[in-house]
Amino acid sequence: MAEIITIANQKGGVAKTTTTLNLGYSLVQLGKKVLMIDFDGQANLTTCFGVDVNSIETNIANIMTLQMEDENLPDKSEYIVSKNGLDLIPSSILLTVVDANLKLEMGSERILYEILEPLQEDYDYILIDTSPSLGSLTINALSAADSVIITVNPQLLAMMGLNYLLKTISKIKKRINPRLGIKGILLTMCDTRTNLTKVLSDQVSEAYDGKVKIFDTQIPTTVKVGESIYYSQAISEYSPSSTAGLAYQEFAKEMLDSEIR
Numbered sequence: 285m286a287e288i289i290t291i292a293n294q295k296g297g298v299a300k301t302t303t304t305l306n307l308g309y310s311l312v313q314l315g316k317k318v319l320m321i322d323f324d325g326q327a328n329l330t331t332c333f334g335v336d337v338n339s340i341e342t343n344i345a346n347i348m349t350l351q352m353e354d355e356n357l358p359d360k361s362e363y364i365v366s367k368n369g370l371d372l373i374p375s376s377i378l379l380t381v382v383d384a385n386l387k388l389e390m391g392s393e394r395i396l397y398e399i400l401e402p403l404q405e406d407y408d409y410i411l412i413d414t415s416p417s418l419g420s421l422t423i424n425a426l427s428a429a430d431s432v433i434i435t436v437n438p439q440l441l442a443m444m445g446l447n448y449l450l451k452t453i454s455k456i457k458k459r460i461n462p463r464l465g466i467k468g469i470l471l472t473m474c475d476t477r478t479n480l481t482k483v484l485s486d487q488v489s490e491a492y493d494g495k496v497k498i499f500d501t502q503i504p505t506t507v508k509v510g511e512s513i514y515y516s517q518a519i520s521e522y523s524p525s526s527t528a529g530l531a532y533q534e535f536a537k538e539m540l541d542s543e544i545r
């Protein structure tokens with residue numbers, strides 16, 4: 285049965301999408317079966333994956349709408365796309381309409397889980413990429429998850445908003461999804477040469493260590509990430525020896541190791 289992991293932070297541009305794609309790719313390299321869900325109307329993950337949004341008929345917005353209306357879902361082959369052994373349910377701008385409709389629907393927090401539950405037996409991990417907001421879509425993603433990975437960019441006033449996110453997670457755990465746990469905080473876009481990264485990452489460690497795990501692996505900043513996105517590849521596919529590519533592989537291993545213990 286797949287573990288469902290939501291990658292979240294309501295702050296924008298903290299490498300949620302980059303982490304989802306590269307963790308997914310690295311887990312596949314380690315022999316795991318992985319499905320990613322693009323749960324953001326910006327559809328960045330879908331674009332990074334290299335899917336032409338116009339070429340797919342069914343995306344997560346359609347599936348969410350059918351599930352909300354209690355209608356039958358199409359065969360999974362119609363909404364799951366595959367590349368390099370990695371699977372994705374794509375998104376589209378229509379997901380923003382779903383966001384609005386979810387607010388009006390009773391008991392709507394569990395809609396995504398209802399969609400993912402029957403898919404769990406096909407995978408080891410289901411990774412959900414979320415939008416930079418704590419609106420109904422992200423609440424749905426957290427309600428579906430076994431655990432959360434919080435990505436934090438130490439350059440972007442890392443601490444701001446983190447307390448609010450942790451509080452939201454604890455409310456969801458209490459009220460909707462008792463399975464929900466915090467896997468840890470991943471520091472992304474770290475520039476090890478600057479003192480600021482060190483000061484800020486120490487600050488995060490001090491504030492949350494003991495309460496929330498902070499992964500030992502930090503993802504360095506490198507121009508290779510932007511280039512890999514341009515070529516619709518994972519960083520370790522585009523440039524296996526790049527610092528960020530190696531770091532994401534290391535991170536995948538650290539995550540697996542932390543589960544065994």
Ligand SMILES: Nc1ncnc2c1ncn2[C@@H]1O[C@H](COP(=O)(O)OP(=O)(O)OP(=O)(O)O)[C@@H](O)[C@H]1O
Binds near residue numbers: 301528
């Ligand atoms: N390690 C890295 N080195 C350099 N650039 C990076 C790195 N990680 C991410 N980026 C770049 O930072 C930008 C934001 O990353 P990404 O889209 O993954 O963030 P996000 O949290 O998903 O953003 P949003 O909140 O808008 O969904 C992208 O342009 C991405 O290419």
Ligand SMILES: [Mg+2]
Binds near residue numbers: 302324414
């Ligand atoms: Mg994103």
